Each structure stands twice: as C-alpha cells, then as structure tokens.
Amino acid sequence: MACHTRSLSLPNRTHSFVLKAEEELNKLRACVAYPSLSYEIILDAVKAVGHVYECMNDLLCISSNQISLSHLQQRRQIDEELEESIKLLDICSISRDNLDIFKSHIQDLELAIRRGESKSMKSTARDYTILVKKANKDLRKQIAKKSESADKDSSTVFSLLFETRQITISLLQSIFSYLSQQIVSEKSSNWSLVSRLMERRRIVCEGEFDIACLRVNVEALENGLENLFRNLIQCRVSLLNLSSL
Template identity: 65%
Template sequence: MACHTRSVSLPTRSHPFLLKAEEELNKLQAYIGSSSLTCEIMLDALKAVGHVYESINELLCMSSNQNGFSHMQHRRWIEQELEESVKLLDICSTSRDNLDIIKYYVQDLELATRRGDLVASKCKLRDYNLIVKKASRDLKMQIFNKNESPEGDSLVVISLLLESREITISVLQSIFSYLSRQIIDQKSSKWSIVSRLVNKRTIACKGDAASIRVNVEELENGVESLFRHLIQCRVSLLNICSL
C-alpha cells in the first residue's frame, strides 16, 4: 500500500482511522469470547484483524505522523515495534504453513475413508490431531516483550499496535482450537470415531472430511491475507525508521 501525504497533525483518539481500528478490535473481543466458534466466526475475525492493520498502516503512512516519530523517545517505541513485528510475521507464517499441512492430512483422511481403509483412516486421524495440537502449543509458547503501553495521544498508534498484536495471537489460537474440535469427540474413542468415518463417512457428527478441508483452505487464505497486512505495516515502520 502506498503511503499518502497528509497535512494533518499526529493522530489523536478521535482520528477516523483510529476509531475504525478500535471498532474492529471491539468486534474481535466478541468473536474471541464466543462460546461456540465456527469457521464463519474465525473468517470474520481474520477479516477484522486485517481491517485493524489497514487502519494502522494508514496512520503510520501519514507524512506528518512520520515526522512526529522522529523524536528520539518516539523512535525508541517504533524500533521496539519493528523488532516485535518480525516475531509476529514468523508466527503468522508458521500458522499458515501449519494450516497447509493440516489441509493435506484432511485430504488423505478423506481418501482413506472413501476407500473404507480403517487402519489408514486411524493413522491420518492421529496425524491430524498431532499437527493441530502442535500448532496450538507453538502459539502458546510465543513470548513477546512486555512493553508498557505509552501514554498520551502522540503515541496512540503504538498503543494500538500493542493491542493488535495480542488480539492477533488470540485469533490464531482460536483457529486451531476450533480445528481441534472438528474431528475429535472427547466422549468417544479414536477407533470408534474412525469406524464412523469409514461406515458413515462423517466426522464426529460435525461434518465430513470434504467440508472440513474447505474450511481449512478458507482459513489458510484468511491467514495469508493477514500476513500481507502485517508486511505492509512492517514496511511502514521501516520507512519511519529510515527518516
């Protein structure tokens, strides 16, 4: 996204882009707090996060905003966020790659159940569970610097970046939490679930493998879109540091 030149002061809490970002963040809190996650909710959450970063990027790209960040203290905050942005990009990229792996496991599971191969279906089910659990565990292990949110309107964009980073991790965690419940019925044994897969071609009464594969593909595309928004914000932060 190209940066636009604007003759305005540093953004305050009443700035339209900031208000838009805060509106989307409020939506995200509701999504994450939902007791019954669905693929639609997860896709909406990914879109909302993308809208937040679109607004942040617009704020960062404001010419006068960049000049305002030239102050040494302000630059320190920008440099810290630049460092953290690398970690967030890595996390998003890894999540995207894990979704791609999960997609192929679901495809293999679909093929095995169509053939009526109970043993192969059990193996694919185990593989699916392992990668979903690993992806969820990896996200929980991610540690960011606990930077305190800066005070005052002059650094409100930094505060927004801090909040957005936390909600982004929560959304990614929710995706794998959702996927972990698509195949496993905690009240049933894995073998009985595989039996139902082969005999009825259903997955824990939540839908067949084909529908889950489609959901994973949609989520993968959503994470890819989010990754591009994060890249744009990082470029804007780099541009500020180069002034």
C-alpha cells in the same frame, strides 16, 4: 484490554483511520472474550484483524503523522514495534504453513474414506491430531515470548498496534483449538468421527461431506492468514520507513 484514543497524539485528519481501527477492534474484543469460537466467527475475525492492520499502515504512511512519530520520544516505541513485528510474522508464517500441512492430511483422509480403508482412516486421523497438538504446543511456546503491556504513554498508533497484536495471537490460538476438535472428540481418546464413518454407508457419505467441509474451512483460514501476513509485511515496511526519517 482497553485502548484509548488520544486526540493530541495524531493530526486531526488521521482520526478517521483511528475510528475505523477502533470499530474493528471493538468487534474483535468481543470475539476473543469467548473461550471457544465457531469457524465463521474465527474467519470473520481474521479478516477484521487484516482490516485493522490496513488502517495502521495508512496511519503510518501519512507524512504529517510520520513527522510526529519520528521524534526521539517515539524512537524506542518504533524499535520495539519492529522487533515485535518480526515475532508476529514468524508466528503467522508458521501457522499458515501448518494449515497447509493439515489440509494435505485432510485430503488423505478424504481419499481413505472414498476407498473405505478403515486402517488408513484411523492412521491419518491420528497423524492429523498429533500435528494439531504439536502446532498448539509450538504456538504456546512462541506466545510465551510475548512483550510486556503497552506503555501508558504510548501514542495512539502504538497502543493500537499492541492490542491488535495480542488479539491476533489469541485468534491463532482459537484456530488451532477449533481444528483440534473437528476429528477427535476433546473428551475422548476415541476417533469418534472415524468410528462413525465405518458403521454404515449413509454415515460414510455424511462423514465424507463433513471432511470435505473441514478441508474447505482450512483453505479459507489459510487464505485469511495469507492476507493477514501481507498486511503485516506492509505495516512492517511502513515502520522501517518511519525509523529511517
């Protein structure tokens, strides 16, 4: 969705923050347009979203901007954004916790591979897949509660916040879509990677390396969401300060 900058809605000295946020959002719009994203693109996008929220926080903290946004015309938008920020914090927190659980199961799978315990490998892979599917389902339920489209009369700050929130939710979906395809083939009920791991030692070594890489990827995504979570909290604090003016 396009988000147009309105020069009259913000003081001139805030334009650099708006331009920086728009630059990051332009990259993110291109990312979320694809149905399936690679790990590298997802991780870069999570970092970019964090940068956008940093810009939003800077905008909200500028005293002259606070005065313009604290007018009665903006009060409703501030209240709505505060409500939506709580929902997004909950979604981000749950997603981050799920990644920690996934990481634990991947570590169990690594241990089973090293020990050559085929039964444990299958069981752990199955548990991992069930958890990812449940996380996907829970995330979809949360997303079903998303807000309506941004008001056409919204100020630049709230238009940017709205679009960034929608992109953030799309990225969280992409994270779980990516993770769901790493151990189990999307088109098959067979544990494709696990089956290959049991064929011969060379493939076991390759598979062990693949699982280790997946664990490292999950850790990086977890750290990315942790940083995003902190940015979201800072942005919410700025909104609360704004609402008290």
